[in-house]
Amino acid sequence: MEIIILILSGILFATAIYNLLQKQLLRIVIGTALLSHGAHLFILTMGKLKTGQPPILTDGVSEYTDPLPQALILTSIVISFGVTSLLLVLAYRTTQENKTDNMEQLRGKANE
């Protein structure tokens, strides 16, 4: 199970980086979203995947799910959600003001 999820997160990383290297702004935004999904799945896998186990350690329970990765992911999801929404607004405003969504034309000049 861990191997499958790891391959999945690898595919997510690869598609994310492919999208990040595009010229169109919206593709880049989608790339960052995919990147964060890949990273979150990766954290989840690092805490070992189990089903039907309690997430806390009490007396008599030897098998348990690690709760820490889930706490970490939750924090990270909230943060990347916030950043993505900010990024969307910023990308929209940039396109409006500069009248292009092509990164090639958003390069800027020297000595500006």
Added chain:
Amino acid sequence: MSNLAVLPIILPLVAAIILIFFNSKVHVSRALTKVFSLVGLGLTGYIMWEVINNGTIIMETGDWIAPYGIVLVVDSLAAVLVLTTNIIAVACAFYAPSAGLGEKEKYYFYPFFFFLISGVTGAFITGDLFNLFVFFEVLLMASYALIVLGGDKVQLRESLKYLLINLFSSMLFVTAIAFVYGALGTVNMAQIAQRVQEADQQGILTTVGILLFFVFATKAALFPLYYWLPKSYVVPNPVISALFGALLTKVGIYSIFRVFTLIFVHRVELTHEIFIWFAGLSMIFGIIGALSTSNIKLIVAYNIIPAIGFILLGIGVMNETAISGSVYYLIHDMVIKSALFLLVGVITYVAGTSDLKKMGGLIHTYPLLGWLLFISAFVLAGIPPFSGFIGKLLLLQGAFEGEHIMIILIGLLTSLLILYSVAKIFINAFWGDKDAMGQIKKKSTKGMVAPIVFLLSLSVIMGVGAEYFYPVADSIAAYLMDPQIYIDSVLKE
């Protein structure tokens, strides 16, 4: 256990929230910002005094014992950095009303200012790797808002790039933390350090360490990951540039400091050797950038990169002299970079342009500004008796003890070129005929000069009074060279 550790994070956070309510009343906001920044300075000064006299302050949040909960650790390195952060905050708070923000002052400038301070302070204080990521995000969120404040065409374009590169490196940071957690089963820095020492398979840990280095190198703007920095630091208002230049890249280099003196010290001959080369290349490429432009804001922004190189050099050499030099240089650079950015802001304001080729003869109208720039050029290049000299002397002495002759030569050459790059501003903008720029009207610089004088005099005191400051840097270096002290104080074994 002391609540003192959390106060420098909470205070700016509360200040920011209060200031949101006074957003439309600019005069109240200005007064409150000054008061809160001064209170913060007093508080962190007291914390510094406590740490020096009674040792590291540790706070376990929510009473969860050390490796399980989040710990806040104010050791001597964190305390001195938090104090410097608050000194810069005071200077910027007093500069901001006359910085020409205009309408932008009402776009929640002051709340974001305090959110940024809170994030930076939190990153310095936390003792938990994941919490470090969270505080990085806090300060980055505030910086995204500040960098785009006003929303010009150029500003939007550059802040988009700034946001993207930081988002990418943050996700890489999360991935690196996942690796650390997978390999060692903890995110508490002290426990990570302990387990790295005990681990059998250290190859994977070295790889994770290098991955973390690249994350922090992106945030700290080291070669070859600095290309996002110069332009995005130039577009916002000078007071915001000063905050960024003094604080943001320094949080990145602080993280390298923490991680590579505490945690990944098991293969020093491999990891730290790489750092020396990165340091050298950062110096060379950074200073070439500074020499290549005639925009005074860009010159100062490019000068951040060789400074980061110098600080990394000390970590790479990894002996007590070099580390104490790094600490000294880090503090010196925070102070002088904020002073320079503010100074360049004033010069741009009075000259009406940031292009050197269009300036000239300013010394006749503004003699004080000329002298301030003259002194700061000397401070930056490390001419004795100013603070840059002490830091560089210790760094190069440390490199000499570690027999890294090549890097010493690069460092000395870079220092000379740094002096040239800043002297170029002085020669072009201040020398020349009185009428070089036509009949310019003398503009008032009231309120803008005092914070710069404050920061520069601090820098001069740090150089002239080195005998009082050096022992502190030396004790921090001795402390950093022995990771066991940190581990024991957090895990209480």
